[in-house]
Amino acid sequence: MILDMILKSLIGILVFTTFSFLCALLLAFLAHFFRTDDSEKKMNKIIRHLPGLDCGECGYSNCNEYAYKVASGEEDLDKCLPANKENLQKLRNIKLRNGENGRVAKIACLATNTSSDTEYIFDGADDCYTLFHHFSGDKKCKFGCMGRGDCQKVCSMNAIKTDSQGRIWIDAGICSGCGKCISVCPTKVIKLVPLNGGHFIACSNNEEESVVKEKCKWGCVGCKTCEHFSNAGTVKVKENLAVISYNENHMDLQNIASKCPTKVIVPIKNQKAYLFSLNEKTSSTETENG
Amino acid sequence: MFGNLLITAIASIFINNFILTQFMGVSPFLGASKKMNQVWSMSIIVILVMTLASIITYPVNYYFLVPLKLKFLRILFFLVIIAVIVQSIELFLKKKNPQLYHSLGIYLPLVTTNCAVMGVVFQNSEFNYSFVEAVVHAFFGGVGFFVVLFIMATIREKLDMATVPKAFKGIPVAFISAGLMAMAFLAIDKSILMKLFS
Structure with missing residues (x-):
């Protein structure tokens, strides 16, 4: 009886470990298959210097969306009004075009x-x-x-x-x-x-x-x-x-x-x-x- | 057969509604119902994940766990499967439609811990639903989630304008209106549907 229970749980542990391992492999494969390129990194850099207020002044619903547009070259940096001068200076290093507005x-x-x-x-x-x-x-x-x-x-x-x-x-x-x-x-x-x-x-x-x-x-x-x-x-x-x-x-x-x-x-x-x-x-x- | 599916669909939207009658997924219900655009993104993900999860867990449950007599491990297996589904959707969106990915934001990973998704998968195996029934149940469960979230968002937009006592502002009055909504949803009885469609 007890032996049976131990055997059952051992099988359970073994099966679950194998299953999780397979799932992890699948995810790793997917991560490799859908890996993102440089624009993602660039976008992350821009996000770091945006104010993060999600005020919507630029016409997008949040800062992430706007940063994505800037990174892909569809938008200018000058749409962001809350960004202060210091931040804009930093942003200028990432992207050359920039508008003068504070x-x-x-x-x-x-x-x-x-x-x-x-x-x-x-x-x-x-x-x-x-x-x-x-x-x-x-x-x-x-x-x-x-x-x-x-x-x-x-x-x-x-x-x-x-x-x-x-x-x-x-x-x-x-x-x-x-x-x-x-x-x-x-x-x-x-x-x-x-x-x-x-x-x-x-x-x-x-x-x-x-x-x-x-x-x-x-x-x-x-x-x-x-x-x-x-x-x-x-x-x-x-x-x-x-x-x-x-x-x-x-x-x-x-x-x-x-x-x-x-x-x-x-x-x-x-x-x-x-x-x-x-x-x-x-x-x-x-x-x-x- | 068709009438049965229709009953399952309507029942999972209105009668066995995940939020208001089974009290699952209450945290996204209150968290994501502040703005209308959040409601859309949240409920689209929930419908998608619920349907995919019940499609995948059905064979795992009946061709893998039941023959091996490992039904007691369902919770772990289903959890891993849901997490994998959400992660794969996240990776896929990040590559193919980054704009949508960023507008969804935190709600995508949050679905992993949404108990409504877990609940639908469990109910599928608990009630011994067939494959088609399980998928219909999951999809329309998600639609029910959307309906309640939609109504709640419109109510909360009106509540912002209304004069509410200071102590009840925000979450408390949301809970009260959720309770009233739940009472309204309890009014529909499943036996009436049974008589209508079969």
Whole structure:
């Protein structure tokens, strides 16, 4: 009885081992038969330097698919917006063609908790989407950031921050430019700007000067000072709102920004330091006056 | 004969549904039902692997394990066979259609451990199905998997829009809706089908 059982299990072990061995042989044969060539290796190299966000900005559903297209020569590297400069430099070694684009998202509004008066007290769900559908937000300015932070929830890089005054701003050093925040912002106040563009206009209100002044202390009033000081037509005022056309000579933007009476031309790269220095100045003048 | 096959087909889609009545393959059911394109790739692989696995395990079971009286080793043999099938499909796709391979991503290797595939193979040998019956059972079991995944994905897309209490967001509300779906699937009885088709 016991001998029979031992014999049975021995046969089982033997048969199973042989079977697994045959299966392994079959797989090894298949692996040899279907072996992949160099494009696979090249693709793996490209994948390593892609951001891996699967944001879909390039038009493909994930980074793998895009890397495959690049490796086979059907696509250019410049479709990938989130890839940072360092990574693109590495990619250039793999593939020579490359486009110049590093874009970051920026909130074109400097609204703080106190900058614009509220029309009514909103007591509903604490998100922009709900707030926007109650008379386009509780602030008097209907163009700006409502400050409830829907964009912060979708950001996969945690680049969107809130400062001590309740202003929401995007850190250009962290932002990958994937544009997820743009799609959730109900007031469409977030815009993509070139990382090396220099400055951007931090206001979206295109109403008359007197109306803007009444509503918000951080608004672009359309005074055309910037247009006057820009010699190559870098900044133009369209519908009471300044617009920067980003091209090669953005060197004079620094000069123009310092002339802006309401200080809404803000540097892209170190926004926080700039706003901090601005706050220092305003608070010191206030104390002097007081 | 034909009526019998029809009963098997409809029964394995609606009545003996792998996910909702037998509770097999629940993890891909919740994992891959977030987006519609994932549903398509996942269910195509599952249908393919289920059908191939039951085609291959049928002769292995009846011409190899039963004569040698090694039926107690079924679980090991079937596991190895399923793994080999999945691996060969993976190798084949990698060479012939890399784009499809990369869009399938992780779901292809995950099918190896999908218990619905294992379950269909076991049921084929447990219920003593004939070869044709086994293949029909496996194929339509896969179709049933797809149907449930498809419905679940549409429900979850709507659930993202709906106002759900904070504690129930995500997986909990998915489980609740899965439970309600399971109750709906239990409404169909096999005896009604028997009367209809034979």
